[in-house]
Amino acid sequence: MISPVAFKLGPLAIRWYALCIVSGLILAVYLAMKEAPRKKIKADDVLDFILIAFPLSILGARLYYVIFEWSYYRQHLNEIFAVWNGGLAIYGGLLTGLATLLVFSYYRFIKPIDFLDIAVPGVLIAQAIGRWGNFFNQEAYGKAVKDLAYLPRFIQEQMYIDGHYRIPTFLYESVWNLLGFILIMSVRHKPHFLKEGDITFFYLIWYGSGRFVIEGMRTDSLLFMGLRVSQWLSAVLVLIGLAAIIYRRRKGQLPFYQES
Template sequence: MINPIAFQIGPFAIHWYAICIVSGLLLAVYLAMREGAKKGISSDDILDFILIAFPLAIIGARIYYVIFQWSYYSQNPSEIIAIWNGGIAIYGGLITGAIVLYYFSRYRFINPIDFLDIAAPGVMIAQAIGRWGNFINQEAYGKAVKSLDYLPDFIKNQMYIDGAYRTPTFLYESLWNLLGFIIIMIVRRRPNFLKQGEVAFFYLIWYGCGRFVIEGMRTDSLMLAGLRVSQWVSVVLVLAGLGLFIWRRRQKDIPYYQTK
């Protein structure tokens, strides 16, 4: 089993979970800054946005998780802030981040659709990296299986939980996001292929479809009305992405995605 603490400096323990999240964030910021420069969005705007949005997104992700696990946290209120043990819901973070992005864009006179387009690929690769934090914490896994011989030993051994090998759903989602990232990085460079906003819409559709399927494999999901909460949200994302994609395609005055 991998120690969830990467290293310790005096009384401060640095968790692998945090390292995965911060590493994904830094890569996402780098990609957004590089693409933003081509679309006339300054690095200062992106950094200012991250400084505001990231802590609020973490809080939103935790609140989302705690709400749907309130039966536990109401009995253990001291653990509500213990995010180093896991338990942040990406959808809570995405919803919070989207709200912050909208108001930040309006305040800085940036087209929020352009901002979403440059942010979406970075978010996707950040999620791919962040899922390895779940791996270290032995969470976000699926049902018991007989063996995981098709995987490297370090993954197989870490997925031996409560006396059985568990389906590595964290890995499936990480690979799905990585594939989506590669696809969107390639197709957005094709001239007159995607219209403004469709990079973000692709993210909604791609991530929503993958998350709906993979979430159905998990055994530790938050439940609501017979389905996992994340599956309900995934359906909304996919429908929203498809609807927006169709609507934009019908608008004759929508420019194609392009950079300066």
């Protein structure tokens, strides 16, 4: 089994979970800053936003998780802020990030949809990388299975939990996000192919549909009214994405990149 601790700096233990999140963030910021000029957004605005949004999103992701696991945390108050042990709900982080973006865009005179369009590819690849933090923490897995012979040995060994091999749902979601990233990156610079907001709403559909299916395989996720909490939210995101694309196409929205 691979240790969740990557290395130590004196008394400080640096965990793989944190390294996965931070590396995904760095790549996402780089991609957004590189794309920003095409939408007439300053690269510095991207950097300023992430410096504000990242800590708030971590807080939001943790708060979301703690709220739905309050029956446990009410008896373990000292663990509420122990994010290094896992327990960050991505939807909590995304919702917090969106709220932060709306406020930030208002004060910087940026169209939120433009900012989202340049950020989404980075978000997808960051999510793909971040899911490997779950791998090291042995979380975000599915039911017990006989074996995982179709996977590399190191994944099989890490997914051997409580005496059983577990479906590596973290891996399925990571691959799904990576495929979405590749698809977006392959078409977003094709002239006249995309309209303003298409990438953002595609993300809602792609990520939401994949998460809905994969979340149904998990055994360690948050439940609400018979379904996983994330499945409810995923269904809502897919519906919003579909409705937005249909409505904006009929209305006739602006091209993805506008000429100067």
